[in-house]
Amino acid sequence: MPTLGQNQYGKAETRVVRVVRDGAVHHIKDLSVSVALSGEMDAVHLSGSNANVLTTDTTKNTVYAFAKEHGIDTAEEFGIRLARHFVTGQESIHRARVRVEEYAWERIETAGSAQHSFVRRGQEVRTAQIGYDGECWEVISGLTGLTVLNTTDSEFWGYVKDRYTTLQEAHDRILATDVHARWRYGWSDDTRPMPDWDHGYGEARGHLLSAFAETYSLSLQQTLYQMGARVIERWPEIDEIRLSLPNNHHFLVDLEPFGLTNDNEVYFAADRPYGLIEATVLRDGVEPRIPTD
Numbered sequence: 001m002p003t004l005g006q007n008q009y010g011k012a013e014t015r016v017v018r019v020v021r022d023g024a025v026h027h028i029k030d031l032s033v034s035v036a037l038s039g040e041m042d043a044v045h046l047s048g049s050n051a052n053v054l055t056t057d058t059t060k061n062t063v064y065a066f067a068k069e070h071g072i073d074t075a076e077e078f079g080i081r082l083a084r085h086f087v088t089g090q091e092s093i094h095r096a097r098v099r100v101e102e103y104a105w106e107r108i109e110t111a112g113s114a115q116h117s118f119v120r121r122g123q124e125v126r127t128a129q130i131g132y133d134g135e136c137w138e139v140i141s142g143l144t145g146l147t148v149l150n151t152t153d154s155e156f157w158g159y160v161k162d163r164y165t166t167l168q169e170a171h172d173r174i175l176a177t178d179v180h181a182r183w184r185y186g187w188s189d190d191t192r193p194m195p196d197w198d199h200g201y202g203e204a205r206g207h208l209l210s211a212f213a214e215t216y217s218l219s220l221q222q223t224l225y226q227m228g229a230r231v232i233e234r235w236p237e238i239d240e241i242r243l244s245l246p247n248n249h250h251f252l253v254d255l256e257p258f259g260l261t262n263d264n265e266v267y268f269a270a271d272r273p274y275g276l277i278e279a280t281v282l283r284d285g286v287e288p289r290i291p292t293d
């Protein structure tokens with residue numbers, strides 16, 4: 001009989017919006033929560049007994065009930081509360097992974113006094129992944145869709161040239177990317193105080209942006225390393241960071257047919273294909289744990 005390998009189950013992408021009404025001033029949290037549980041699940045796969053199964057419908061309901069009962073402070077705190085509940089609440093469940101995406105809303109400031117209108121903040125999404133096995137915690141926070149661009153201080157030359165190479169060397173190019181970053185906290189033991197998740201997010205985001213802006217880049221790879229290294233050097237709570245950076249190519253348009261020069265002024269922004277530059281940056285002596293895919 002073939003062997004059952006790794007398995008997990010749960011409700012994916014439960015969308016929960018929690019409104020807190022502080023008089024006329026309202027606050028909003030908008031999350032997508034994906035739960036994956038694993039444990040003693042041989043029987044459900046092999047014999048069809050559901051006796052050990054906490055249903056995915058229940059995991060969805062728990063997300064909504066916890067939003068009401070405990071509120072949503074940070075994505076990380078909410079994920080930790082859920083993971084703890086599933087692992088400690090059911091004997092058959094040994095491990096929980098909770099992934100959270102948070103969509104940021106900003107208040108629309110108006111002349112009047114209304115405090116209940118919001119606008120989505122760009123494409124940026126905050127992410128958190130919580131792992132818990134009943135003993136150790138693993139918190140990987142991050143962001144996607146943070147789009148950045150430098151109009152100078154970027155070169156790319158001196159690369160391998162084979163018979164298929166046509167790329168022209170660039171001594172002053174646009175460098176643009178959509179930052180996808182995941183960073184892993186050293187915190188894993190809940191007898192120790194938890195990091196301040198919101199503060200950590202602000203620190204990591206700020207260091208990523210300042211390193212992107214301040215690096216004179218000879219390749220996106222070099223910029224990536226500088227961004228990751230800056231987070232590791234400046235934020236001691238983070239042990240590992242993985243960055244995935246698409247190279248959003250900006251090609252100079254040939255204006256010669258129109259009798260015009262193009263002195264690094266007019267570009268064609270290509271959306272695909274794109275170079276994809278990915279790497280992990282680690283604190284010295286730390287083992288990598290963030291998945292590479």
Ligand SMILES: O=c1[nH]c(=O)c2[nH]c(=O)[nH]c2[nH]1
Nearest residue numbers: 156167218219220221247275
């Ligand atoms: O920063 C870059 N790194 C590359 O590896 C690469 N390859 C390429 O075609 N353009 C670029 N730019």
